[in-house]
Every structure is written in structure tokens, then in C-alpha cells.
Amino acid sequence: MSAKGQPVTLGEVAKAAGVSIATASRAINGSTRRVSEDIRKRVQETADRLGYLPNLSAQAVAKGASSTVAVVVSDIADPFFSAIAAGVMRGANEAGLVVTLAAADHTPQNELDIVRTFRSQRPRAIILSGSRSVADPNQALLDEQLEAFASTGGKVVLISQSPSPFDVVELANREGARELARVLVERGGQRFGIVTGPQRLMTNRDRVAGFREGLEESGTSLETDAVVEAEFSRDGGYTGLRTLLSRVPEVDTIFATSDVMAIGAMTALRDLGKTPGKDISIAGFDDIDTARDVTPTLTTVVAPLADMGYRAVKLAIDPDAARDPQVLKVNTSVIVRESTPVRERASA
Amino acid sequence: MSAKGQPVTLGEVAKAAGVSIATASRAINGSTRRVSEDIRKRVQETADRLGYLPNLSAQAVAKGASSTVAVVVSDIADPFFSAIAAGVMRGANEAGLVVTLAAADHTPQNELDIVRTFRSQRPRAIILSGSRSVADPNQALLDEQLEAFASTGGKVVLISQSPSPFDVVELANREGARELARVLVERGGQRFGIVTGPQRLMTNRDRVAGFREGLEESGTSLETDAVVEAEFSRDGGYTGLRTLLSRVPEVDTIFATSDVMAIGAMTALRDLGKTPGKDISIAGFDDIDTARDVTPTLTTVVAPLADMGYRAVKLAIDPDAARDPQVLKVNTSVIVRESTPVRERASA
DNA sequence: CTGTTAGCGCGTTCAA
DNA sequence: TTGAACGCGCTAACAG
Numbered sequence: 001m002s003a004k005g006q007p008v009t010l011g012e013v014a015k016a017a018g019v020s021i022a023t024a025s026r027a028i029n030g031s032t033r034r035v036s037e038d039i040r041k042r043v044q045e046t047a048d049r050l051g052y053l054p055n056l057s058a059q060a061v062a063k064g065a066s067s068t069v070a071v072v073v074s075d076i077a078d079p080f081f082s083a084i085a086a087g088v089m090r091g092a093n094e095a096g097l098v099v100t101l102a103a104a105d106h107t108p109q110n111e112l113d114i115v116r117t118f119r120s121q122r123p124r125a126i127i128l129s130g131s132r133s134v135a136d137p138n139q140a141l142l143d144e145q146l147e148a149f150a151s152t153g154g155k156v157v158l159i160s161q162s163p164s165p166f167d168v169v170e171l172a173n174r175e176g177a178r179e180l181a182r183v184l185v186e187r188g189g190q191r192f193g194i195v196t197g198p199q200r201l202m203t204n205r206d207r208v209a210g211f212r213e214g215l216e217e218s219g220t221s222l223e224t225d226a227v228v229e230a231e232f233s234r235d236g237g238y239t240g241l242r243t244l245l246s247r248v249p250e251v252d253t254i255f256a257t258s259d260v261m262a263i264g265a266m267t268a269l270r271d272l273g274k275t276p277g278k279d280i281s282i283a284g285f286d287d288i289d290t291a292r293d294v295t296p297t298l299t300t301v302v303a304p305l306a307d308m309g310y311r312a313v314k315l316a317i318d319p320d321a322a323r324d325p326q327v328l329k330v331n332t333s334v335i336v337r338e339s340t341p342v343r344e345r346a347s348a
Numbered sequence: 349m350s351a352k353g354q355p356v357t358l359g360e361v362a363k364a365a366g367v368s369i370a371t372a373s374r375a376i377n378g379s380t381r382r383v384s385e386d387i388r389k390r391v392q393e394t395a396d397r398l399g400y401l402p403n404l405s406a407q408a409v410a411k412g413a414s415s416t417v418a419v420v421v422s423d424i425a426d427p428f429f430s431a432i433a434a435g436v437m438r439g440a441n442e443a444g445l446v447v448t449l450a451a452a453d454h455t456p457q458n459e460l461d462i463v464r465t466f467r468s469q470r471p472r473a474i475i476l477s478g479s480r481s482v483a484d485p486n487q488a489l490l491d492e493q494l495e496a497f498a499s500t501g502g503k504v505v506l507i508s509q510s511p512s513p514f515d516v517v518e519l520a521n522r523e524g525a526r527e528l529a530r531v532l533v534e535r536g537g538q539r540f541g542i543v544t545g546p547q548r549l550m551t552n553r554d555r556v557a558g559f560r561e562g563l564e565e566s567g568t569s570l571e572t573d574a575v576v577e578a579e580f581s582r583d584g585g586y587t588g589l590r591t592l593l594s595r596v597p598e599v600d601t602i603f604a605t606s607d608v609m610a611i612g613a614m615t616a617l618r619d620l621g622k623t624p625g626k627d628i629s630i631a632g633f634d635d636i637d638t639a640r641d642v643t644p645t646l647t648t649v650v651a652p653l654a655d656m657g658y659r660a661v662k663l664a665i666d667p668d669a670a671r672d673p674q675v676l677k678v679n680t681s682v683i684v685r686e687s688t689p690v691r692e693r694a695s696a
Numbered sequence: 697c698t699g700t701t702a703g704c705g706c707g708t709t710c711a712a
Numbered sequence: 713t714t715g716a717a718c719g720c721g722c723t724a725a726c727a728g
Binding site: 004005060077089098100116122152234270 | 402414424450467470614
Binding site: 057060 | 704705706707708
């Protein structure tokens with residue numbers, strides 16, 4: 001039983017059941033189920049008995065279509081992406097699809113290599129999560145790959161920003177940040193600062209721009225020095241905050257363009273002897289799980305990350321494949337927690 | 349260019365280059381590279397020009413071996429598993445392998461289904477992360493599947509507990525917890541409590557047992573009521589802590605069997621009006637990223653999660669496949685942070 | 697070194 | 713309804 005051997009093939013099942021391979025195929029997979037019930041039963045039984053499992057690769061070759069969806073993330077250990085991945089996996093599972101995953105590690109070149117490898121797998125769809133970059137020299141090559149993939153019947157879904165020739169699940173970054181700014185002004189914020197990830201990423205651009213708009217609509221503005229760019233990570237939030245405070249020590253409210261950065265910034269604040277949520281208000285974006293477990297709990301913009309991944313799959317397997325590219329806008333909402341208490345206004 | 353079409357096949361490349369398919373195959377893949385340099389170059393060029401990408405499924409069928417590693421996790425959104433997955437992906441990437449991922453959602457039945465699906469993919473290896481359960485009725489069926497997979501040339505690596513008929517990457521749960529207990533006693537802990545995940549999971553068993561040992565070796569003991577079992581999650585930590593404190597209000601030091609639980613427990617403490625790291629010490633296990641960002645920063649046992657995933661892949665692609673099952677023990681270390689200050693001993 | 701032939705495991709025509 | 717034959721894209725054995 002446990003001697004080295006080869007997997008059971010459909011042919012062996014067929015022979016053991018005394019039918020042809022074609023019949024066995026129909027009985028087990030039954031694309032158009034036209035096989036007598038007793039035969040079907042007999043074949044199924046011998047298949048079970050022999051422990052037959054269809055060879056997905058062979059099926060893919062024969063059918064010319066696989067049952068795989070390929071997903072690119074920047075970093076699976078980042079809660080932002082792991083939440084998206086969780087949603088994708090749920091959706092894929094419901095659809096009987098297999099998920100293959102690769103991490104681009106924030107490097108456009110890797111992203112390109114990954115997409116090439118993915119194309120070799122002939123997946124049904126490729127889902128790209130992660131922000132688009134502006135003026136990325138690799139972008140053209142990447143688009144070319146995706147275009148080619150799409151032109152051979154593959155589906156491309158971006159969890160990113162429109163406009164795009166492909167389907168896009170797009171988070172309302174700008175609107176979310178704008179609403180957040182309004183809320184923070186309402187709560188008494190007067191001197192604002194921003195710690196943001198690289199501005200070449202559209203996500204950061206939009207969040208900063210939206211926040212700015214929100215401030216202006218509320219009659220407040222942002223000093224030039226009050227926007228600090230750093231790595232789009234926890235450590236970036238840490239260093240970014242230090243830079244910000246050294247430049248503009250009198251800020252009372254800080255917006256970090258992601259929760260991950262905000263959490264790093266909060267730690268930095270404490271290391272500077274200040275108490276986040278008391279000395280200085282701070283808010284993030286995304287509402288990752290950890291946001292409610294840090295102290296103070298973090299005010300943020302809720303992004304339904306898992307849901308976005310789930311919807312991306314749904315878009316990908318949409319039967320109406322010939323339709324025009326679709327943009328699925330995902331709305332956000334602001335959730336106020338302890339990190340942004342109501343501040344008393346300094347008397348004018 | 350962007351009209352619907354089929355992917356370029358090796359045959360088309362061969363024809364365009366004026367060589368046979370076999371030659372084209374050798375030129376591009378070159379298992380045993382014995383093809384004249386100029387031909388190789390010409391074929392490669394036409395392949396690039398045509399945008400040819402090998403069909404991995406077809407290769408897998410022809411070779412009888414795929415270039416895929418399949419990974420089972422409980423929940424990819426859990427930082428414990430996403431860290432492991434990150435390591436796996438890095439290792440797979442280095443080896444030119446594709447990673448397929450599935451989430452069992454803490455359900456043994458799902459795990460079984462996933463392994464079956466994975467077997468259909470004929471991956472080179474299946475990596476199972478997540479603790480083994482004791483007395484799991486599905487365990488036999490699962491082992492049967494894995495056994496069958498292994499007997500047909502597949503490699504199985506468990507990130508779990510020995511003993512096992514397969515390769516195992518095993519974290520020193522017991523030893524780590526034991527050392528943690530010693531450290532906590534040294535720092536003045538006297539009345540201990542434990543919030544643990546389900547005891548059917550070996551991970552929790554080992555961590556609790558190890559902690560107990562460490563206490564006993566330090567001349568301390570644990571009251572019966574002081575061990576509370578709850579869900580192995582953030583929320584489990586939250587509810588578990590409340591139960592614990594209602595049963596044994598006078599505990600001064602708490603061990604949660606994972607950082608995720610510890611973080612939930614800390615939040616629960618605060619909701620009860622107590623300050624973690626002051627009124628009550630608390631420590632976790634795993635050292636997930638968040639451990640250093642909560643307040644107070646969390647004392648814990650460092651588990652090199654990403655490294656474990658990485659090593660699991662290395663084991664899986666070990667050329668010496670015929671060797672006996674191997675156990676790779678992974679050591680831990682205790683890192684003391686703010687959540688467990690030195691406590692003054694109550695005078696005896 | 698190259699081309700021809702025979703598979704790999706499976707789906708799907710086409711007759712029977 | 714069933715089976716024989718062919719094809720999917722590719723690799724590997726065998727000749728030349």
C-alpha cells in the first residue's frame with residue numbers, strides 16, 4: 001500500500017470497472033452527464049476504492065482551461081494583504097478554484113516576473129493587489145503582459161485604482177480620507193500633520209489628497225512641512241513621525257496613510273515621551289485587526305479588505321466575460337476610537 | 349495584437365524558427381542542453397518575439413512532476429500563519445516553485461478536503477502548518493491521504509509536532525514555555541494564571557505543560573482553576589481572561605498561549621479597569637510583529653515563524669528524498685518587554 | 697546535434 | 713448510451 005508507485009489514473013479506473021476511458025471520464029467528471037446510472041455508480045465506486053484523484057494538470061491541458069486563480073500581493077505578512085488574500089481564498093473556495101499566491105515584495109521587477117510565471121500556469125484569472133505606481137518604467141511591460149494574458153482569454157482583476165483597461169476593485173481612498181479629515185477637525189484638531197508612504201503609490205497620493213481636501217473644506221489647511229514621506233511600513237511610520245515632529249513640533253493631530261504606519265508612529269510618539277491620543281491625536285487608514293488592540297485604540301477609515309478580495313474573485317469568474325471592464329467602487333467609513341479624543345480649541 | 353486568441357505554443361515557435369518541436373523544447377528548457385548555440389539563440393529570439401510562455405500544466409503532464417508546492421494554513425489572516433506563509437513563499441521563490449495556498453479555517457474536515465484537492469494538483473510537496481489535534485476522528489483519514497501522496501512520490505512536511513511518519517518542523521513549544529515560566533518567576537510572579545487555546549491542539553498542550561514544568565522547577569505551582577481554555581484567537585483571549593479573573597481574582601501574572609490571545613487578554617484587562625504590565629503581568633508566545641506595538645509591549649517567546657516556513661520548503665525539496673523522516677527542531681528564546689515588569693514579592 | 701515517434705492523463709469529437 | 717480515435721502542449725526515448 002505504501003510502496004512507491006504512481007498515482008492512479010483514469011485508465012486504471014476504467015479498466016478495473018470494465019469500461020472505456022471515455023465512459024469513466026464521463027462518469028466521474030460528467031461534463032454532459034449522459035451515462036447510465038448503474039455504470040456511473042460502478043465507476044465511481046471503483047474510483048473511490050482505488051483512491052483515484054483526477055490530475056488537474058492533465059485536465060487543464062485537455063480542456064485548455066485551468067481551475068486556478070493567481071494572486072499577487074506585496075507582502076503576505078502585511079495584515080492589509082493577508083486580509084485581502086483571506087477574502088480571495090474564501091471566494092475561490094466557493095467556486096472550486098485553487099489559489100496560487102506570490103509576493104512581489106514591493107518591487108515592480110518582481111511583480112513583472114511573477115506575472116510572467118503566472119501566465120505560464122494558464123490560470124483562469126490573475127488578481128493583482130497593491131497600489132499602482134505613477135511613472136513606473138515597468139508599468140508598460142506589466143500592462144503588456146496583462147494585456148497579452150487577457151487577449152488569450154484570461155481575466156485580470158486589479159485591486160487598485162482606475163482608470164484601467166481591466167476590471168478594478170477600487171477603494172474610496174480619497175473620499176475616506178476626506179471624511180476622516182472632516183471628523184478630525186470637528187473633534188478640535190487644528191494643526192495637522194501627515195505621515196505617508198511613497199507618493200509614487202496612488203494609494204498614498206489619493207489618501208493625502210483626500211485628507212487635504214477635507215481639511216480645506218473645513219476651513220483648515222496644511223503646512224508644507226507637515227507632510228512627511230517614508231516607507232510604507234511600520235518602521236516607515238516610526239521614522240516618519242520623528243521627522244514630522246522635528247520639523248513641526250506643534251502639530252496636534254496626525255494622519256498616517258495606513259494603520260500599519262500609524263501603529264509605528266504611535267510607538268515612536270511614546271518613545272519621544274508623548275502619549276498618543278492625549279498629547280497628540282493620531283489616525284490611520286484600513287482598519288486592520290490590530291487597530292482595536294493597540295493603546296489607545298486607533299481611529300481609522302474602515303476598508304473592507306477581505307470583502308474586496310472576495311469581490312475580486314467574483315468579478316474574475318463572472319460568466320459574462322465579454323463585458324466591458326468594470327470598476328467596483330468600495331466605500332469606506334470612519335470609525336472613531338480613543339486615539340482621537342475631542343480636543344479643546346485653543347482660544348482664538 | 350489584442351484580439352482574442354490562444355496562447356503561443358511551442359509548436360508555433362518551432363515552426364517560426366524553422367526547427368522541430370523537440371529542438372525548440374531543448375533550446376528553451378534544455379534539460380540536457382545539447383543544442384548548437386546559434387540554433388538555441390534563434391529559437392529563444394523567436395520565442396521572445398512571439399511572447400511564448402511554456403505551459404506549466406503541459407510540462408507537468410509530460411514530465412510527470414509539477415513545480416508546485418501546496419500549503420495548508422488555518423487562517424491566512426492570522427499573523428502566525430501569514431508569517432509562516434511568507435517564509436514558504438520566499439523559499440519556494442528561490443527554488444523556482446509556485447505556491448498554492450488554502451485555508452482550513454480551523455476545521456479538520458476542511459483540511460481533509462484541501463489535501464484531497466491538493467493531491468489532484470500533483471504538487472511536489474504538501475506543507476501542512478497548524479497544530480495536530482489529539483483524538484481527531486479525521487486524523488486517520490488525513491494521514492491516509494498524506495500517506496498515499498507520499499507513496500506516489502510526493503513529499504509531506506508538517507509544521508507541527510513529532511512524532512510523525514513525515515518530515516516535521518517542530519517548534520520547541522514546551523521548552524520555550526518552560527523558560528518563560530522561569531523568567532516570570534524570577535521577575536517576582538507568584539500567583540499565575542493561564543489563558544489557553546483548546547487543549548486538543550498539541551501546541552496548547554505543550555505550551556501549558558511546559559509552563560507548568562517551569563513553574564514547578566522554580567518552586568511554584570498552578571492552581572487548578574487558574575487554567576482557562578478558550579478559542580485560539582484574539583477574542584478567545586479576551587473572554588478567557590475575563591473567565592480567569594472571575595475565578596481567580598488574585599493572579600498577578602498571566603500566560604496566554606499565543607500572542608494573539610495575549611493581545612485580546614490585554615484589551616480585556618483594560619476593559620476591566622486594570623492596567624496590563626502594572627496591575628497584572630502578561631506574556632504570550634510567538635513574537636508576532638504586533639507584540640512590540642501594543643502597550644505595554646508584550647513579553648513573549650520568540651518563534652522564528654518565517655524561518656520555519658522557509659525551512660519547511662527546504663526540507664520539501666531536499667534532493668535526498670529517500671531518507672528517513674526528519675525532525676527539524678526549532679529553538680525559541682524569551683524576550684522580556686514591558687508587560688512583565690519586576691514585581692516586588694509580597695513579604696512571606 | 698537534430699528530427700521523428702511515442703507517450704503523459706485526460707476531454708471530446710465521431711461512429712457505432 | 714458507449715467506445716475508439718484523436719488532440720491538448722509538452723518531454724523523452726530513439727534514430728539518423
